[in-house]
Amino acid sequence: MAAITIQNLTKRFGSxxxxxxxxxxxxxxxxxxxxxxxxxxxxxTLRCVAGLESTTSGTVMFGEHDVTDYPVQQRGIALLFQxxxxxxxxxxxxxxxxxxxxxxxxxxxxxxxxxxxxxxLQIEDQLEKHPSELSGGQQQRVALGRSIVxxxxxxxxxxxxxxxxxxxxxxxxxxxxxxxxxxxxPTMYVTxxxxxxMTMSDRIAVMNDGELEQVGTPREVYDEPQSSFVGEFIxxxxxxxxxxxxxRQNGTMDLSIGDTAYQIATSEALAQYEDGNVRxxxxxxxxxxxxxxxxxxxxxxxxxxxxxxxTHSLFDTPLGRLTVVTPPKFRGNGQQxxxxxxxxxxxxxxxxxxxxxx
Numbered sequence: 001m002a003a004i005t006i007q008n009l010t011k012r013f014g015s016x017x018x019x020x021x022x023x024x025x026x027x028x029x030x031x032x033x034x035x036x037x038x039x040x041x042x043x044x045t046l047r048c049v050a051g052l053e054s055t056t057s058g059t060v061m062f063g064e065h066d067v068t069d070y071p072v073q074q075r076g077i078a079l080l081f082q083x084x085x086x087x088x089x090x091x092x093x094x095x096x097x098x099x100x101x102x103x104x105x106x107x108x109x110x111x112x113x114x115x116x117x118x119x120x121l122q123i124e125d126q127l128e129k130h131p132s133e134l135s136g137g138q139q140q141r142v143a144l145g146r147s148i149v150x151x152x153x154x155x156x157x158x159x160x161x162x163x164x165x166x167x168x169x170x171x172x173x174x175x176x177x178x179x180x181x182x183x184x185x186p187t188m189y190v191t192x193x194x195x196x197x198m199t200m201s202d203r204i205a206v207m208n209d210g211e212l213e214q215v216g217t218p219r220e221v222y223d224e225p226q227s228s229f230v231g232e233f234i235x236x237x238x239x240x241x242x243x244x245x246x247x248r249q250n251g252t253m254d255l256s257i258g259d260t261a262y263q264i265a266t267s268e269a270l271a272q273y274e275d276g277n278v279r280x281x282x283x284x285x286x287x288x289x290x291x292x293x294x295x296x297x298x299x300x301x302x303x304x305x306x307x308x309x310x311t312h313s314l315f316d317t318p319l320g321r322l323t324v325v326t327p328p329k330f331r332g333n334g335q336q337x338x339x340x341x342x343x344x345x346x347x348x349x350x351x352x353x354x355x356x357x358x
Contacts, residue, residue: 002028002063002064002153003025003026003027003186004026004049004061004062004186005025005026005059005060005061006022006023006024006025006026006045006049006058006059007023007059007060007061008021008023008059009022009023009045009057009058010058011041011045011048011053011055011056012056017210018210019041019044019045020041020210020211021058021211022045022211024205024215026186026187026188028184028186029181029185029186030202031180031181031187031201032186032188032189032203032204032205033188033190033191033196033197033200033204033205034046034189034190034205034207035191035206035233036192036207036208036213037208040207040208040209040210041210041211042192043158043159043190045190046158049154049156050072050079050156051071051075051077054069055068062075062153075153075154076150077152077153077154077155077156078147078148078150078152078154078156079147079156080156080160081158082162084139084140084142084160085143086131086142086143088132090130090131092118092123092127092128092130092131092134093111093118093127093128095146096114096117096118096145096149097110097111097113097114097149098146099146099149100113100114113149114145115127117145117149120145120148120179120182121141121145122141122175123138123141126138126142136163136164137164137171140161140164140168140172141175144160144175144176148179148183152183153185153186155183155185155186155187155188157176157187157189157190159190159191161173161191161196162191169193169196173200176189176200177199177200194236195236198218198222198234199218201218203215203216203217203218204216204217204234206230206233208229208233213226213227213229213230214230222234222235225239226355226356227353227354227356228241228279228281228354231281231349232281235283237284237312237323237325238323239281239282239284239347240282240284240322240323241279241281241349242257242258242279242280242281243257243278243279243351244262244279244280246270246273246278252265252266253266253274255278255280255346257297257319258297260296262341262343262346263343267357269357269358270357273348277351278348279349279350279351280347280348280349281346281348282341282342282345284324284325285325286341286342286345287324287339287340287341287342288339288340289324289330289337289339290338290340291338292338294338295338295340296338296339296340297317297318297319297340298317298339299315299316299317299324299337299339300315300316300317300334300337301333301334301335302315302321302332303332304326304330304331307328310326310327311325311327311328311329312324312325313325313330313332315332317339
C-alpha cells in the first residue's frame, strides 16, 4: 500500500469546469474526506481517481505508478456508493465473497476471508441470511465487507450513509473509521455532511465550485478557516459575518461593526486595510448574552431552539438576525439582551476574495 497523489486534476464537461486544478496527497493509511455543497465537484474528483471518469488534465499516482489512464478494474480500489446494490438472491456470505469468486478463488479461500471480514464488522452471525432479512445498518456492513475482502489499494466512498437515519449514521461512523484504519490503505470519503467529515477524518478537504478551499485536520479547519466560505460551511450553527470599518488607535486596530467598536491586535496584513473595510466572522459559540441590553450589541430575543446539551437562541439586532449558542436552560422570553463578542475569536476576511486576513 502507498500514498495516493492527485496533481493538478481538471475535469471539464464541455464548457463546464467541474474540477479545477485539484491537487491533494492522501498518505498511506490516511482517511481524508472531501466535503462541500452539492455540485462542488467532490464526486467528480472521486470518480476521476477511481477511473470511472477520464481526466481532462492532471495525473493520479498510486505510489510511484501513474494510473491516470488505467481502467477502473486495474486500479485495485474498493468502491462503496450511496446505492449499496446487494444481490438479493445471495446470502450475506455469498455477497461478501462475490468479488473473490470473480477472481477465481476457491470456496475455502473465500470462506476464510469472508469470515475474517464479517468478524471485523460484527456480522458473523448474519452470514446465512439474505439482504431482505437485514436492517439498513447491517446491509451497509455487508457492502463494506464486500469491499474489505478485496484487500484494496484504496477505499473510495461516495456518500454511503446518506440514505440512513441519524441513529444508524451515529453507529456506523466509528465502524467505518475503525475498519479503514485496520485495513490500512488510503481512504477518500465524499459527503456533504460536515458531521461525518468532522468525526471520521484524519484530514478534511473542503471544496467549493470545483476548487479546493482548504485542507487540514477537523480542528484546524474549524478553528482556523482560511476563507469565509470554509468558516460558514464548517460548524453548526453557521459562523456569523459582519462588515467592519478598520482604523488604527494606539497600536491596536479598531473594527467598527454598526455602532460598536472592537479592539483587536494589529498585524501587518490587517494594517493594509486601514481606513478601509473587512468582513468579520465569529462563531455563535463565541458570542455571550448579557441581561444588560447596553452591553455590546442590543438584541431582541426571538426564539430558542433547545437541543438538550445546548440551546440555539435567535436575536433580532440592528445588524440583522443572529444565532447565539446559549446554555441548555436559557430561555429568552422575548426580552432585550446585550450580545458581547469575544474579540480573540474574531476572524478577518477580505471582503472581495473571501480569503483570511492574518
